[in-house]
Amino acid sequence: MTAKELLQVTSRIGSMLIEYGAEIYRVEDSINRIAAAYGFSDGANRIEVFAIPTSLIITVNEGDDPPLTQTRRITNRGTNLDRVDKLNNLSRFICTEKPDISVISKHLEEISNRRVYNVFVQVLSYAVVGSVFTLFFGGGAVEALFSGLISMLLFSVSSFVNRVKPSVFFQSVICSVVCASLAVIISRLGLTDGFDKVIIGASMNLVPGITLTNCMRDFIAGDFLAGLYTLIEALLVAAGMAIGAASAIALFTML
Amino acid sequence: MQVNDVFQQVVLPCIYSFIASIAFGVQFNIKLRHMIAAGIGGMLCQFIFLAFEFSGTNEMLCYFFSAAAVSMYSEVMARRIHVPVNMYLVIGIIPLVPGGAIYNTMITLIGGDINLFSQRFTNTIGMAGAIAMGVFAVSSIVRLVRLIMKKAI
Secondary structure (H helix, E strand, O other): OOHHHHHHHHHHHHHHHHHOOOOHHHHHHHHHHHHHHOOOOOOOOEEEEEEEOOEEEEEEEOOOOOOEEEEEEOOOOOOOHHHHHHHHHHHHHHHHHOOOHHHHHHHHHHHHOOOOOOHHHHHHHHHHHHHHHHHHOOOOHHHHHHHHHHHHHHHHHHHHHHHHOOOHHHHHHHHHHHHHHHHHHHHHOOOOOOOHHHHHHHHHHHOOHHHHHHHHHHHHHOOHHHHHHHHHHHHHHHHHHHHHHHHHHHHHHHO | OOHHHHHHHHHHHHHHHHHHHHHHHHHOOOOHHHHHHHHHHHHHHHHHHHHHHHOOOOHHHHHHHHHHHHHHHHHHHHHHHOOOOHHHHHHHHHHHOOHHHHHHHHHHHHHOOHHHHHHHHHHHHHHHHHHHHHHHHHHHHHHHHHHHHHHHO
16 A cells, blocks of 8 residues: 555544544544554654544655645534444454455445434434433423423424534524523423423433543543543533523523 | 332432433434443443442542443443444443533522532532543553553563
8 A cells, every 4th residue: 555545544534533523542543553554653654643623634654755744624523433433343454454445445435324313213312312311300201291392392403503503602502592491481381390300301412422521531541632622612512501591591580 | 218219219210321321322323232232331320329329428429430330331341342432431421410410500600699609510510520530540540451461462
């Protein structure tokens, strides 16, 4: 495999890993291992990787040739742990089998076309999370029902907001305002006893679980820059949730 | 303790965590065959939390030990079936998120009682810190053991 091909393969795998929500440690480690499998480990032939959650820089040195560098800016990050798992398997496969670039491209194409759950199942999962957490935090059956309904609406709101792409902070503020206002309105109509359990349950859908876990794991691995980035993102999302719910509740108490 | 109480205080929360963990698995796009194991992680986490709470341990320590337990579970499962640790850790830790505490902190802020707010705020931060420390402790030890094993071979 030539340096150029290696650069293509590793930058594609690395950016896919970051986009699907892998830890930065995993990204750098996979790229280094793949390069080592093709003999780019140290000395004149080597690879240098720098990854943070928003960009990926890879430089390949081969002999006396001028080094090749590729930068990838990552703007669109989501969570798809199934594809992370498959990419992980692929990089293990590359390390043992050392296949051609055409084989790797075919595998990558397959992974990026793997099925995700359809919209109906996703809406259902939001509803289940909302109502189960309402019961978990001590709500009654009626509250759980309304929490499930609000969560379903929250799915459409969050996917709509996702398309407009404001900052993560503003995104969670909007979702939280919608969730809290609906809960307060329902309780004002006399359908539920209080709105607090409904809000807690439905808001669990917005908790930045993957961001927090990645933050902890990046700090453990020593990638402090990536850890700080994800920590700030998680804190902003949490603050947005609190501010959104607080402003909605405060507004309705004044009315 | 009555049978009914056990059901209300132990069995129900565990079942709830199991179902919620599976639903979160759908949101994170985890395939069906990993989902049951991830759900068991969430249930285990909740069960250990309740066990420590029932024995009268300090609340922070409950969070610490249950986070450490679920971290251990996900490390072991990840080694056994060769998947990223994240897959089980993210889902297992979700039932520990102190949603009620965060909400109450926010409500006292709206109410304007700044003393109670600062008390509850510190408490919530402590819970989050305890969870993070639980994961930190186990993951660091596992990492250290793997490094030593790699050096030894």
